[in-house]
Amino acid sequence: MNQQAWVSLFSGGKDSSWALYRALEDGLNVERLLTVHPAGDSYMYHVPATTLATLAAESIGIPLVNVDGDFDAENVEDAGEQGDKETETLETALRDLDLDLAGVTAGAVESEFQTHRIQDLCDRLGIDLFAPLWQEDPRELGDAMIDAEFEITIIQVAAYGLDESWLGRTLNKQALDELEELNDEYGVHILGEGGEFETLVTDAPHMERPIELEYDTEWDGDRGRIRISDAELG
Numbered sequence: 001m002n003q004q005a006w007v008s009l010f011s012g013g014k015d016s017s018w019a020l021y022r023a024l025e026d027g028l029n030v031e032r033l034l035t036v037h038p039a040g041d042s043y044m045y046h047v048p049a050t051t052l053a054t055l056a057a058e059s060i061g062i063p064l065v066n067v068d069g070d071f072d073a074e075n076v077e078d079a080g081e082q083g084d085k086e087t088e089t090l091e092t093a094l095r096d097l098d099l100d101l102a103g104v105t106a107g108a109v110e111s112e113f114q115t116h117r118i119q120d121l122c123d124r125l126g127i128d129l130f131a132p133l134w135q136e137d138p139r140e141l142g143d144a145m146i147d148a149e150f151e152i153t154i155i156q157v158a159a160y161g162l163d164e165s166w167l168g169r170t171l172n173k174q175a176l177d178e179l180e181e182l183n184d185e186y187g188v189h190i191l192g193e194g195g196e197f198e199t200l201v202t203d204a205p206h207m208e209r210p211i212e213l214e215y216d217t218e219w220d221g222d223r224g225r226i227r228i229s230d231a232e233l234g
Contacts, residue, residue, distance in 0.1 A: 004102030005031035006130070007094065009118075010064070012053040014152045014171070015107030015133055015191070017201040018145055020060075022132040023105045024206055031099060033057050036090060038069040052200060052211065052231055059207040059233055067093045079113075087117045094125060103128030109138065109193045138190040142176045151203040151210065158223040159196035161186040167217040167226050171199060209233040 008020040010033040023030055035053040057064035069089050094101065104122065108115040108131055115134060122129045133141055145152065152171035157163075161182040169175060182188040188196050203210035214230040 003029045005029055005099040006102050006105060007032045007034050007065075007097065007099070008062070008105040009090070009107070010035050010053055010057070011050055011107075012056045012200050013107070014145060014150065014199045014201055015109060016105075017056075017107070017150070017204060018141070019105040019107040019130065019132055021148070021150075021204060021206050023130055026130075028105070028130065029102070030062055030105070032097065033060070033062050033064045034067065034090075034093060034104075035064060036067045036069045036086075036093070038086075052228070055211050055231055055233055056201065056207065059209045059211065061208060065093065065097065084117070087121055090118075091121050091124070094121075101125065101127045103130055105130045105132075107131075107133055109133045109141065109191055110135065110189075111193065138193070139176060139180060142171070142179075142191060143173070146171070146173060146176070149203075149205060150201055153200050153202055153213070154197050155200050155228075156198040156223075156225040157196065159186070159188045159192075159194075160222070161188050162197060164217060164219045164224055166197065167219070167224050168215065 006023060006028045008016070008023060008030050010016045010020060020030065033053070035050055037050050054064055067089060069086060104127065106115070106118050106129060115131060119129050154166050154169045154171060157166045176190065179188060179190045183190050192198065202213065210233070212232055212234045213228055215226040215228045217226050218224055
C-alpha cells in the first residue's frame with residue numbers, strides 16, 4: 001500500500017524549514033515543497049527572498065511547487081478578508097496536486113491568524129496539519145535550531161532596536177541572547193514572529209549542499225534588507 005504524501009509549506013526561512021526538518025525526522029513522507037510567492041505584502045506568507053526556495057529545494061532533494069499569489073496586503077481595509085483570499089490560493093494549489101494527501105507542514109509559532117486558516121483549509125480537504133513550532137517557547141525553538149546545526153541568515157529587519165548591523169547576521173546563541181534583551185526592552189519577538197525580522201536557512205542537516213550568497217545591504221531609516229546579487233549551491 002502506497003504511503004500518503006505530505007506537502008511542506010515552504011519559504012526557505014527558519015520556521016518553515018524547521019517544520020520540514022521535524023517532519024522528515026518523524027518519518028513523514030514529504031513528497032513536495034510548496035512556496036507561495038506574493039505579488040506584494042502578505043498576511044499569510046513569508047515574502048523576502050522566496051525565489052531562493054528553488055535552490056533550497058534542490059539541496060534538500062524534494063520537488064518544489066511554485067505558486068504565484070496575485071495579491072498584495074498593503075493598504076487592505078479588511079485583514080480577515082485578505083487572509084481568506086490568500087488562503088484560497090494555497091487551497092487551489094493543493095487541490096491541483098496529483099497526490100494522495102495526508103497533510104501539510106507549517107512553521108507558525110504564535111500567529112492564530114495564519115494557523116487557524118491553515119487548519120480550516122486542512123479540515124476542508126480532510127487532511128492533517130503538522131505544526132511542530134506551534135505555541136512552543138521561542139527561545140527553546142531557537143536553541144533547538146542552532147543545536148541541530150541550522151545556519152540561519154537574517155535577511156530583513158523592521159523593528160525598533162534592530163539596526164543595520166543585523167542584516168546578514170547569523171542567528172546564533174549570542175544573537176538569541178541579544179534578542180531576549182530586545183524582547184524585554186522593546187517587545188521584539190525572539191523569533192521575529194511579528195515580522196520584526198525575516199530569515200533564510202543557508203544550510204541544515206537535511207540539505208546536501210549549502211546556499212552561498214553575495215549581497216548588498218539596504219537601509220531606510222528604521223528598516224532594511226539584504227539585496228541578493230548572486231546565490232548558488234556550494
